[in-house]
Each structure stands twice: as structure tokens, then as C-alpha cells.
Amino acid sequence: MTDVAVRLTVNGEIRTATVEPRLTLADFLREYCRLTGTHLGCEHGVCGACTVLVDGAAVRSCLVFAVQVDGSEITTIEGIAPPGGGLSAVQAAFRDCHALQCGFCTPGFVVSVTAFLRDHPDPSDEEIRAALSGNLCRCTGYQSIVEAVRRAAAVARGEE
Amino acid sequence: MTRDRDAKGARYAGARVSRVEDVRLLTGGGTFVDDVALPGLLHACFVRSPVARAAIRGVDVSAALGLPGVRFVFTAADLNPGVREQWHTSVGPKSPETPRPPLAEGEVRFVGDPVALVIAESRYVAEDACELIEVDYEALPAVIDYTTAEHSPALVHESHGSNLIGEVAGLTAAALGGDFAAAAHVAGETIYQQAYAPVPMEARGIVVDYSPAGDLTIYAATQAPHEVRLFCARLLGIDEERVRVVVRDTGGGFGQKVMVQRDEMCLMLAAPKVGAPIKWIEDRRENLLAAGKSRHEHGAVKMAFDAQGRIQAAYIDFVADCGAYPTPWPVFPAVAVGALFPGPYRVPRAGFRVRTVYTNTVGRMPYRGPWQFESLAREVLLDIAARQMEIDPVELRRRNLLRRDELPYANANGMTYDNVSPSETFEQALRMLDYEAFRAEQAAARRAGRFLGVGVSNYVEPSTPGHGYYKREAARMRIEPSGRVSVFVTGGSSGNSIETTVVQLAADAIGARIEDVDTIQGDTALAGFGAGAAGSRSASMTAGAVGEAAGLLRARVVAVAAHHLGVASDDVELADSRAFARAVPSRSVSLRDIAAIAAAGELPDGVESELEASAEYKAKTHSIWVNATHVCTCEVDIVTGSVRLLRYIVSEDCGPMINPNVVEGQIAGGTVQGIGGVLFEHLAYDDAGNPLATTFMDYLLPTAAEVPPIEFGHIETPSPGPGGYKGVGEGGAIGAPPAVVNAVADALSPFGVKITRLPLTPAAIVALLEGSETGRR
Numbered sequence: 030m031t032d033v034a035v036r037l038t039v040n041g042e043i044r045t046a047t048v049e050p051r052l053t054l055a056d057f058l059r060e061y062c063r064l065t066g067t068h069l070g071c072e073h074g075v076c077g078a079c080t081v082l083v084d085g086a087a088v089r090s091c092l093v094f095a096v097q098v099d100g101s102e103i104t105t106i107e108g109i110a111p112p113g114g115g116l117s118a119v120q121a122a123f124r125d126c127h128a129l130q131c132g133f134c135t136p137g138f139v140v141s142v143t144a145f146l147r148d149h150p151d152p153s154d155e156e157i158r159a160a161l162s163g164n165l166c167r168c169t170g171y172q173s174i175v176e177a178v179r180r181a182a183a184v185a186r187g188e189e
Numbered sequence: 190m191t192r193d194r195d196a197k198g199a200r201y202a203g204a205r206v207s208r209v210e211d212v213r214l215l216t217g218g219g220t221f222v223d224d225v226a227l228p229g230l231l232h233a234c235f236v237r238s239p240v241a242r243a244a245i246r247g248v249d250v251s252a253a254l255g256l257p258g259v260r261f262v263f264t265a266a267d268l269n270p271g272v273r274e275q276w277h278t279s280v281g282p283k284s285p286e287t288p289r290p291p292l293a294e295g296e297v298r299f300v301g302d303p304v305a306l307v308i309a310e311s312r313y314v315a316e317d318a319c320e321l322i323e324v325d326y327e328a329l330p331a332v333i334d335y336t337t338a339e340h341s342p343a344l345v346h347e348s349h350g351s352n353l354i355g356e357v358a359g360l361t362a363a364a365l366g367g368d369f370a371a372a373a374h375v376a377g378e379t380i381y382q383q384a385y386a387p388v389p390m391e392a393r394g395i396v397v398d399y400s401p402a403g404d405l406t407i408y409a410a411t412q413a414p415h416e417v418r419l420f421c422a423r424l425l426g427i428d429e430e431r432v433r434v435v436v437r438d439t440g441g442g443f444g445q446k447v448m449v450q451r452d453e454m455c456l457m458l459a460a461p462k463v464g465a466p467i468k469w470i471e472d473r474r475e476n477l478l479a480a481g482k483s484r485h486e487h488g489a490v491k492m493a494f495d496a497q498g499r500i501q502a503a504y505i506d507f508v509a510d511c512g513a514y515p516t517p518w519p520v521f522p523a524v525a526v527g528a529l530f531p532g533p534y535r536v537p538r539a540g541f542r543v544r545t546v547y548t549n550t551v552g553r554m555p556y557r558g559p560w561q562f563e564s565l566a567r568e569v570l571l572d573i574a575a576r577q578m579e580i581d582p583v584e585l586r587r588r589n590l591l592r593r594d595e596l597p598y599a600n601a602n603g604m605t606y607d608n609v610s611p612s613e614t615f616e617q618a619l620r621m622l623d624y625e626a627f628r629a630e631q632a633a634a635r636r637a638g639r640f641l642g643v644g645v646s647n648y649v650e651p652s653t654p655g656h657g658y659y660k661r662e663a664a665r666m667r668i669e670p671s672g673r674v675s676v677f678v679t680g681g682s683s684g685n686s687i688e689t690t691v692v693q694l695a696a697d698a699i700g701a702r703i704e705d706v707d708t709i710q711g712d713t714a715l716a717g718f719g720a721g722a723a724g725s726r727s728a729s730m731t732a733g734a735v736g737e738a739a740g741l742l743r744a745r746v747v748a749v750a751a752h753h754l755g756v757a758s759d760d761v762e763l764a765d766s767r768a769f770a771r772a773v774p775s776r777s778v779s780l781r782d783i784a785a786i787a788a789a790g791e792l793p794d795g796v797e798s799e800l801e802a803s804a805e806y807k808a809k810t811h812s813i814w815v816n817a818t819h820v821c822t823c824e825v826d827i828v829t830g831s832v833r834l835l836r837y838i839v840s841e842d843c844g845p846m847i848n849p850n851v852v853e854g855q856i857a858g859g860t861v862q863g864i865g866g867v868l869f870e871h872l873a874y875d876d877a878g879n880p881l882a883t884t885f886m887d888y889l890l891p892t893a894a895e896v897p898p899i900e901f902g903h904i905e906t907p908s909p910g911p912g913g914y915k916g917v918g919e920g921g922a923i924g925a926p927p928a929v930v931n932a933v934a935d936a937l938s939p940f941g942v943k944i945t946r947l948p949l950t951p952a953a954i955v956a957l958l959e960g961s962e963t964g965r966r
């Protein structure tokens with residue numbers, strides 16, 4: 030297989046590389062960009078730990094090849110916090126609600142929730158649970174994560 | 190964050206303090222083992238057996254070696270002779286362990302058994318190379334069904350001479366014959382639990398960096414850094430000082446990462462031959478194939494009752510499937526199942542027999558509450574007995590639960606419980622539910638054709654083992670030149686919030702502001718010995734270790750401060766990162782200034798200038814008992830067989846809480862693992878020994894959509910250990926399964942359904958209903 034040149038914008042920076050066509054986006058981010066916050070929990074599209082934003086949409090980076098997203102804008106967990114430092118509303122809510130224990134699933138949840146709340150600023154509990162059901166966490170039992178989403182939504186709406 | 194600290198020196202222990210781990214983990218700044226990058230790093234991948242049992246007639250690695258980017262291919266002949274000693278510190282050299290060849294030698298014994306190890310320039314190439322390795326297998330008859338393994342003519346380990354690993358008995362069934370014959374009522378069932386597993390979201394992984402000088406640095410996903418170090422030193426026959434283990438973040442363990450397994454041994458043995466750092470990161474398929482199984486067991490259990498429903502005797506005959514390579518020797522955990530079967534009840538006479546057997550499946554490994562079958566079997570049997578005797582299951586428990594005034598209580602198998610509160614957690618949990626109101630709601634729902642149920646379970650468990658290796662925990666504390674406080678402990682941070690716990694405890698113990706305290710963990714070169722995260726030991730043991738080290742350091746800090754303030758040591762008080770003259774609180778000196786004064790060295794004789802202290806805490810109790818009650822309600826759809834959990838209440842007694850967020854997080858996480866075990870998870874095999882659940886499409890974990898919110902009640906009975914703390918990491922996974930089973934059984938009680946087999950998938954529930962006396966209406 031011949032290697033292919035790709036050019037992606039990752040967290041606002043342009044990244045170019047010549048890669049094997051079979052290189053996943055997850056491995057591109059982890060190995061080529063050294064952005065290791067994107068985690069691999071299954072590599073078959075179920076756990077959501079590898080979720081990143083591709084042109085704003087939450088995507089499982091283990092299921093996409095880097096060459097498929099040539100030219101796209103990627104946001105990883107490393108690019109979620111506001112530019113000046115500190116934590117985003119979603120990140121802060123996760124901390125405040127003890128919504129993480131080992132933290133391995135956390136980047137995937139934070140990225141997925143960031144996209145979800147952008148599209149659903151005032152979700153019901155049912156909608157939150159449905160939205161989170163594509164991400165697996167083995168530590169928390171989820172209720173603190175549900176609570177964090179509720180809180181982040183309230184903060185974003187200016188209610189807290 | 191949410192914490193009142195108006196009073197000088199208010200304690201951090203007990204407060205819902207924000208975690209110090211969080212910012213790095215929330216921003217992608219954690220360092221898990223797969224994040225470790227080293228110059229020249231090579232990648233490992235295993236060739237694994239596709240069959241349950243076969244003789245290895247040959248391994249042809251030539252095509253793989255010819256692939257560009259492949260550096261080494263190792264088989265058993267290359268690595269296995271390198272083994273010097275192979276035993277875990279936690280079990281000692283005398284434990285009659287299963288022989289564990291690093292790579293399969295002569296015979297493969299389960300699907301997933303490692304046969305060859307490829308080292309290549311990338312994981313992609315290593316995987317390609319594995320495809321090119323030809324192994325010539327000659328199929329042998331395999332032992333798959335553990336219930337008949339003991340009498341199978343095929344042997345999993347010829348050298349052992351039998352598939353029975355071990356059998357231990359307490360009082361025999363025959364000895365209890367009179368008790369059962371004389372009873373007003375006897376309830377008996379055989380209860381089966383399916384195989385499931387810890388399944389941390391980060392699978393296993395290890396990086397081994399061997400230097401030409403003969404030193405090894407290991408980065409590992411582990412709950413026990415010092416165990417990895419000691420194990421590796423013995424394995425290679427080198428001094429332990431040559432091995433340094435560094436662990437920053439571990440993505441969950443739950444027991445799966447407390448032992449060193451064969452895969453990890455292979456990397457340790459290969460590293461000196463490779464001459465470059467090597468990394469193995471397990472993928473999910475391998476994790477479900479080869480990282481081990483837990484549970485998979487059954488027990489024939491019976492209880493004798495008098496006419497008032499008081500328990501007279503209890504007996505369990507337990508059998509556990511241990512697969513081909515159980516780690517560790519599985520007989521002790523099985524004995525715990527037998528010994529703890531009476532639970533937190535008044536049971537005058539009890540007995541047990543426990544057997545552990547080999548099969549040609551993946552080996553049995555520790556998992557959160559490794560003996561939890563005792564609670565599952567007892568609590569499910571109690572509900573069955575209650576229905577038979579037509580006593581409400583809550584009332585039956587109430588008549589038998591131990592009361593505080595009966596403690597300490599030696600159970601009939603010789604386990605002495607103390608500092609527990611089974612009646613109190615039970616009554617608290619039922620009040621939180623409003624049991625009577627639920628029964629009324631249930632009756633109304635039944636009239637409307639809806640089937641609700643409530644399930645209760647009680648347990649008592651020994652946390653914080655106080656023997657051998659687990660007895661010890663070291664801490665080192667230092668006042669840095671900046672005045673900040675550093676605390677070095679082994680840790681074993683794997684989601685258990687141990688960094689935050691240590692910072693809270695240390696801030697209190699040394700009188701510092703919490704933001705001035707740092708903890709450095711997981712590096713065996715920096716921290717003294719500690720056994721890591723296992724046995725729900727971290728809270729109590731680190732409280733002990735930090736307490737001892739802080740006591741020594743405090744004396745040094747106070748001596749310098751007393752000299753500077755011109756008062757007697759007894760008149761110095763430490764709080765808020767300052768030392769105060771007790772009589773004149775306006776006179777004080779900061780830790781930073783104390784550090785500078787000490788560094789200047791102008792101190793009188795007897796006042797030390799080195800503001801550092803180390804200490805080791807040794808557990809003073811054999812174990813610390815913990816208890817809890819779980820209450821769960823559910824609705825069962827009798828057409829689809831699906832179960833919806835409605836409310837879930839846990840009342841536990843873990844003594845005073847260091848951080849209620851952490852306690853509740855541990856309980857919630859464990860409980861949801863228990864719920865998953867009852868309703869979804871199944872590490873299933875077919876009759877030929879082929880694993881049927883090797884992806885998350887087949888191995889179903891609970892998601893946010895299926896689990897109910899968990900409500901917490903707390904009772905605080907201090908333990909005799911440091912701070913009165915107890916362990917809380919495992920209990921959720923012990924209490925949840927029987928509560929959920931009992932709730933489903935209660936919902937289905939109008940159909941005369943008896944539940945004795947897990948998991949309770951929709952198909953299983955529909956089958957139960959179809960086979961029931963009354964059938965579906």
C-alpha cells in the first residue's frame with residue numbers, strides 16, 4: 030500500500046503527515062500528534078473513549094482512517110478547554126460532580142457531552158441518559174456523569 | 190471545593206474535597222501506560238491459541254521474521270528458560286500455584302493462550318507478523334464444563350493428576366444432618382453464577398525498558414507497583430534494586446491488575462534480549478479472551494429454620510471454575526465463600542465444602558469482592574425460604590440479623606465480626622425506600638397488570654487484610670524549600686482517588702492548607718513499600734502510614750518553630766501551613782519560613798534541620814469489617830422479559846468517611862458492576878471452548894440508559910484502625926447482585942418462578958415464565 034499525504038487542523042494547528050491508508054485517526058492523533066488524551070477502550074466503535082470532534086461532529090476516531098478526514102478540523106480533549114487555560118463548563122462540571130474516577134473514559138465523555146450540549150442546551154434526564162449511552166464507563170456507575178451534564182447545561186444557560 | 194474552613198485547623202477529612210487527579214485527567218494530560226513514549230520504543234503482539242486444547246507440534250516463524258519492521262519473534266523455547274522464580278509477594282513462595290509457563294509450552298490450554306511474541310517497529314506491523322506465524326496444532330480433548338470437570342478423563346494439567354485443584358471443608362453436611370432433620374423448615378437450592386469479569390476501560394499493558402547496565406524500568410497498568418517490581422526481580426533472578434516501576438494513571442483495575450500475569454512475564458523476559466524498550470498494550474479482544482474471568486461458580490446451599498423462622502443451620506457446597514491458569518491459587522478465596530456464607534445473621538451452626546476445578550478456559554482472576562458468591566447464594570436463598578414459609582423476606586431477615594449488642598460475634602465458621610451495624614443499615618435502607626408504601630404500590634400495580642418487585646440484601650465483609658504482605662504501608666513526607674508539603678506513597682491510583690485521599694489526610698496530619706500539599710505516587714524508586722490497591726485496604730492503610738510519617742515530621746517542624754518563636758515545643762500549634770505560639774496566636778511562622786530557617790542550619794543541638802520523615806505502618810488488626818444493605822426495586826415486562834430498575838438504595842457502614850464523594854463514587858461504581866453482572870454481562874463459551882463474547886457487541890456492559898440513580902445512606906461505626914476508617918472499594922459489587930435477583934424474583938412471584946441461574950437476560954426471564962407453574966397469563 031502506498032502512503033498518503035494528509036493535512037488536518039488539530040486543535041487549531043495544521044498537521045501534515047504521510048501515513049499508511051490504514052492508520053486510524055485515533056492512532057494519528059496519539060502517535061503522530063502525541064495527543065494522548067484520546068483513549069482507546071475497544072477499537073471497535075462501542076466504548077466511545079476515542080471520541081473527537083470532526084468538523085464539530087462527535088466521531089469515534091478508532092473507526093475512521095486519518096486519510097478519510099483529510100482537510101478536516103479536529104478537536105480533541107486537549108483542545109476543549111478555553112484558550113486562556115482553566116476548564117470548560119463541561120470539564121468543570123465533571124470535576125465538581127465527581128464524574129470521573131480513573132479518568133480513562135473521561136475524554137470521550139467530555140467531548141461527546143460538549144457536542145451534545147451544543148445541540149441540546151436544555152436536555153431532560155432521559156435525553157441525557159440516552160445521549161450518554163454510547164459511552165462506557167466502568168468506574169462511576171454513571172449517575173455522577175448525568176449530574177455533571179445537568180450542571181454543565183445549567184451553567185451554560187446561566188442558571189448556575 | 191464545597192467545604193467550610195472558617196475555623197483554624199478545620200479538618201479536610203470528612204469533606205467533599207475536589208480531587209487533585211481531575212484537572213490532568215479532564216484535559217487529556219493523564220499518563221496511562223499506552224501514553225508512555227520512549228526513544229526507539231518497539232511494540233509487542235501475541236499469537237494466541239485459537240483452540241481450547243491442543244498439542245503444539247511446531248511453530249513456523251520464518252515468514253514473520255521476513256516481514257520488514259519485525260525485530261524478534263519469541264516462542265516458549267526462547268523465553269521460558271529465563272524464568273528463575275515465579276511467585277507473588279502477596280501469596281508467598283510456598284503457595285501451591287499452577288505452573289504458569291510464560292508462553293505455552295507443548296500444549297495450549299485455552300483459546301487465547303499466548304504461543305508466540307512478536308516485537309516490531311509498530312503495533313500494526315506486529316499484528317501483521319502474527320498473521321504470518323504458522324502454528325501446527327493437534328487437537329486434544331478439552332475440559333469445558335466445569336460442573337463435570339472433576340470426573341473428566343481429560344486433564345487440563347497432566348502434571349497435577351486431576352482437574353480438582355483443591356477441596357476444603359468445614360463442618361460437613363453429615364455433621365449437620367441432625368440440625369436439618371430437626372428443623373421446622375429447610376430451604377435448599379443450587380444457585381449458579383455465570384462468568385463475568387472486571388473489564389476495566391483501559392485493558393492491561395506494560396512497557397519494559399532494559400538498560401545495558403542491567404537496570405529495568407517498567408511502566409505498567411497496575412494496582413500494585415511494588416508487587417510488579419518484586420515479581421520481576423525474582424522472575425529474572427536480579428536484585429530488586431535493579432527494577433524500578435513507574436505508574437502514573439491506571440484506567441481501572443477492580444482486581445484485574447493486582448497480579449502479574451503470563452503476558453506481562455513475557456515482556457519482562459524479552460526485554461533484556463531486545464535491547465530496546467518494548468511495549469505491550471492489550472486490545473479489547475485480548476482482554477476478553479485472556480485477561481481472566483471471575484465468578485463462574487455454583488453452590489448447593491441450604492438453611493434450616495425453626496417454626497418462627499429463626500435460622501438454625503446453614504450449609505454451602507461450592508464449586509468454582511478456575512480455568513486453565515488461575516492467578517493466584519484459587520483455593521483461599523473459595524474458602525472465604527464457605528466461611529462467610531452465614532453472613533451478618535445469627536446462625537448457630539454452619540458448614541461448608543469448597544472445590545475449585547481446572548477447565549480449558551481462561552484463568553480465574555481476582556475481581557472486586559472475590560468471594561461475593563456467599564452473599565449472592567445466602568440472600569437469594571433467604572428470599573426463597575421466606576416465600577416458602579410465607580414470611581415477608583424483610584421480616585425474615587429482621588428476625589435473624591445481628592444486633593449491635595451481640596458484637597463481637599464469632600460466626601459458626603470462626604469468623605469474628607465486630608464494629609459493624611447490620612441492623613442499622615437494614616432499617617435505614619428500608620426507611621429510605623418506605624417499604625410499606627412500596628408494597629402498597631406493588632399491589633396496586635399488580636391489579637393493573639404490572640409487575641414490580643423489591644429485593645434486599647445484607648452483607649458483612651472483611652476489608653484491609655492485616656497479614657503478610659498486606660500488613661505494610663510506608664509513607665515519606667517532606668517540607669520542601671517552598672514550604673509545600675510532599676507526600677510519597679506507593680499508591681496504586683486506578684480510579685480510587687488515592688491521591689486526593691492522601692492529600693486530605695496529610696494536610697490534616699501536618700496542619701497544612703490542602704493546596705500546599707502534593708503527593709507523588711506509583712514510583713517504586715521514590716516510595717517505600719506498600720501493597721497497593723487491593724482488599725479495600727487503601728483508606729485505612731494510607732491513613733496509618735501518613736499518620737505515622739506526619740507524626741515524626743511534625744515533631745521536627747515544631748522543634749524549629751519553637752526555637753524561632755521562643756516558646757516550648759508543647760506550646761506550638763500547626764494549622765493552615767503555619768506554626769502558632771498557642772498563648773500568643775499573633776506570633777506565628779509559615780512553613781515556608783520554617784523551611785528557610787532549617788536550611789540556614791543555625792539551629793541548637795537536638796533540633797534537626799532536615800524536614801523529612803519516613804515511616805511504615807503495620808496493620809494491627811487481622812481485618813476490618815464492613816457491612817451494608819442494598820435495596821432495589823424493579824419492574825419486569827413479562828412479555829419481553831426486560832427488567833427496569835426503579836430505585837436503588839445502599840446504606841453502608843464504612844466508618845467515618847474521608848471524602849463522601851469518593852465513598853459514594855466507589856459504592857455506585859461497584860453497585861453498577863453488580864447490576865451488570867446480573868442483567869447483562871456474560872463471558873460465555875460454547876461447548877467446544879470457543880469464547881462467545883470477545884467484543885463489546887457481545888460482552889454487554891451497563892450504560893447510562895440502564896442504570897438507576899443510586900441513593901446513599903450512611904451509618905458510621907468506627908473501626909479499630911487508623912481514624913476509624915474502613916474499606917469501601919469492593920462492597921458495591923458484593924451487595925448488588927442478590928438485591929437485583931431478589932427484586933426480579935419478587936416481581937415474578939405471582940408466577941411461582943424461582944430464580945437460580947444468572948444472568949437474567951430478557952430471554953432467560955421469558956424462558957422462566959414459560960416454564961413456570963402458572964405460566965404467562
Ligand code: FES
Nearest residue numbers: 071072074077091
Ligand atoms: S475505542 Fe473507539 S469506540 Fe472504543
Ligand code: FES
Nearest residue numbers: 130131166167168
Ligand atoms: S472513570 Fe474509569 S472508566 Fe470512567
